[in-house]
Amino acid sequence: IALEQDLHRAFEKEELSLYYQPQVDLLTGKVVGVEALLRWAHPEKGMIPPSQFVPIAEDTGLIVPLGEWVLNKACREIQTLRKQHKEDYTVAVNVSPRQFDDPNFIRATDLAMRRCGLPPNRLELEITEGLLVNESESVCSKLSVLNRMGVALALDDFGTGYSSLSYVAKYPVSVIKIDRAFMSLDRKENAAIVGAITAIADGLGLEVLAEGVETSEQQRFIAQRGCRLVQGFYYAKPVPFSSLPRVIEKIN
Ligand code: G
Ligand code: G
Ligand code: MN
Ligand code: NA
Numbered sequence: 740i741a742l743e744q745d746l747h748r749a750f751e752k753e754e755l756s757l758y759y760q761p762q763v764d765l766l767t768g769k770v771v772g773v774e775a776l777l778r779w780a781h782p783e784k785g786m787i788p789p790s791q792f793v794p795i796a797e798d799t800g801l802i803v804p805l806g807e808w809v810l811n812k813a814c815r816e817i818q819t820l821r822k823q824h825k826e827d828y829t830v831a832v833n834v835s836p837r838q839f840d841d842p843n844f845i846r847a848t849d850l851a852m853r854r855c856g857l858p859p860n861r862l863e864l865e866i867t868e869g870l871l872v873n874e875s876e877s878v879c880s881k882l883s884v885l886n887r888m889g890v891a892l893a894l895d896d897f898g899t900g901y902s903s904l905s906y907v908a909k910y911p912v913s914v915i916k917i918d919r920a921f922m923s924l925d926r927k928e929n930a931a932i933v934g935a936i937t938a939i940a941d942g943l944g945l946e947v948l949a950e951g952v953e954t955s956e957q958q959r960f961i962a963q964r965g966c967r968l969v970q971g972f973y974y975a976k977p978v979p980f981s982s983l984p985r986v987i988e989k990i991n
Pocket of ligand 1: 777809833
């Protein structure tokens with residue numbers, strides 16, 4: 740199909756870029772990290788969101804070279820910013836299942852960090868529960884290798900899938916990202932759910948990050964339930980790397 744061919748070309752023609760969204764520590768009010776988010780500036784169709792082309796890249800296998808490109812770029816750009824600001828920022832990178840399954844994934848991740856000197860514990864790989872449900876031997880051993888390398892693992896979109904907390908306890912996950920679906924305050928059950936997730940995470944010694952915080956009411960809501968890390972339009976939208984210093988300065 741057309742979009743698939745376009746995607747190959749986009750990759751070669753540098754139409755792809757990374758945007759970054761700050762992650763804020765509510766205790767200090769400061770930016771502690773960023774999430775890297777792929778963007779495709781299509782010459783005719785405009786900005787195409789990753790929800791439309793990441794699935795295609797997964798189906799075609801293009802996600803493997805694309806994912807390596809993302810890892811390299813995200814590590815390099817954030818390492819540049821870490822040096823400029825003399826701040827210990829982390830960078831969170833989304834990893835899709837097919838990319839994780841690739842036999843070269845660990846080596847590619849290691850190389851991306853080494854090339855620019857990013858400390859492994861400042862890279863956070865965002866995976867989803869889908870990767871964990873099958874309890875595959877190879878996934879399990881890869882997660883342990885990454886953990887021994889010092890790379891952090893975040894469980895993305897938490898609460899939308901299986902949400903089995905047994906996975907969280909079983910695998911070396913260090914951050915749970917509560918899905919933005921739970922930020923709607925008109926749904927009473929969300930208070931209970933967010934409260935329960937943070938309580939269990941506390942008990943397991945995990946960090947919790949609330950996604951999709953858009954208002955001060957939502958900030959208060961999640962802070963009251965013991966969630967310390969936040970990300971959302973209330974603080975900043977994802978922005979190009981060149982705008983990141985200004986956006987961080989505005990938050991801090
Ligand atoms: O930025 P936006 O809300 O459009 O992102 C939509 C989805 O695309 C998110 O679920 C996010 O995890 C995914 N995504 C964004 N960037 C990447 C990336 O670099 N790799 C992968 N595999 N998924 C990404
Ligand atoms: O699935 P994942 O968590 O990787 O998706 C992140 C996506 O969520 C990004 O594409 C980003 O644009 C979007 N996002 C980030 N903050 C907010 C927010 O406050 N509200 C909404 N609606 N989307 C957000
Ligand atoms: Mn994510
Ligand atoms: Na998410």
